[in-house]
Amino acid sequence: MASSDLEGLCTHINMKISAIKKTLQLRNIGQEPSFRSMLCNIGNEMYLLHDLLNKMEEEVQQQEKLKNLLKELQKSAERDLDEARHLSENIPTYLPKPTACCTTKRTEKPEEEPKVVESERAKKTTKKPIPVKKVPLITIEEFQSVPTYMKGRLTYNQVNAVVTDINKAVVGKYKILHQPLKSMNAAVRNLYHRFLKDETKDTKGEFFVVEADIEEFANLKMDKRFHTILNILRHCQRLREVRGSNLVRYVIC
Template sequence: MLESNKALTFEELENDNLMKIKALKICSDLRGGWDKDTVQELKAFHDDYIEIRKELESYREIVNQGWKALQVAQELTNQQNQMKAQMKFIKENLPEHLPTDQGNSRSNSSSAGRNVVQGASSKEEQNTAKAVLPSDGSKVVKGKKNWKPFQFITVEEFETVPKYIRGRLQYDQVNKAVTELNKTLEAKYALLSRPRNKLRPMELKNVHVFKQQETTETAGTRFVVDSDIKQYSKLRLDTAGRAMLTVLRTLKHLQEIRGPGNLMRYAVRSPTE
């Protein structure tokens, strides 16, 4: 008889079994019926089938376990892809600015705020800020007080602003406006701190305008006005820009000082000592 244990595929196993059945029929015909040894051959054939069935059941169980493992792997792959997408979203939408820790000591808050502004500004913004420094290389005269910049807002603060005020504004938009306000503030007061004999005629004219805008009410504050923002920053004072200023005023990150007339000053509160 042919042995089926040499078959490597189901097709080969089927062919082997068909040849066995054909051989048994030939034996039966030659012997004139089912003799004892033919019955033994048939029984052996039956036993082979039982063994094959057991092996198939074993293979089926292995396949089922493999299928379950594949499902688990697919689920893990889906979770990994979701995490990857989330990380990509976080990377692409990471705020350019991180609010300073306003709980720090007063002596450290000013330098920390300036570091945040300088660190958050892009290379282009830093170049713009440098453009307002003296062209003759003279140093800016530092005041005795440590002035603080406009502070960045936190997400928690932004969420407290009523919807009718912030409208469609995004958190990061407001902090970008803070960066532009600080650029304006630093440019204006860098110019004010320079010696008058180092100023060009146009710069002297600007300094004269700055001085005219100061009143007793602005004492102890640094402020900018609309014309300063237009001259020294990229912040557009359209509907959205005005809304950003309103958000900052609502959160008390900015103080408005009005008058005389239509003049509006956007001021930082008292400096740190």
């Protein structure tokens, strides 16, 4: 046997003997009455410390759950705020507005009542503008419900940008249709007659546009992306198609 192996064996045996001695000393200390109470107190303190650590771990888990709930609540509040801001900025023009008699207080004197009656009669005799029906903007929830294969890489803002352009065409078209013929120049009169020619029995009483109307009043390309967005608008029941005479009419739902 080599001397190095013998020295290693001796060291190992000595370490074992030292460990046994320490174990015996600790056992003897535990049997002494003066140290027994100390060991008991140390055991109790360790038990209390273990219990405290368990409670702290439970509290950390509860705080983690509360943090996740607050994050979800914050996201929901931000979505509601964006939707409310979007609705306030895009109030449909065809909604009824409050009348002056409901929003103002009556401060006239009794002797001035005949003038008020005359002004009310004048208001009734004046021709009220016909409200134009527009395409309502797509909400975030509706856009998220559209199948992925249908919307592809399109975003929520891109779809509503096209809706805004379509509404420009609707407003421009029906502004001309509601305009007296005497006030039109030659170009506007040609548009007026084309609008009437595009109408059919299926579109009577409806608001609709064709691609030529959108090109006339909105800077929008009639490309593949445009027709994909039209499919999304049909899916969300914003538009429907009426075909005839080699022309597609997009009727507002």
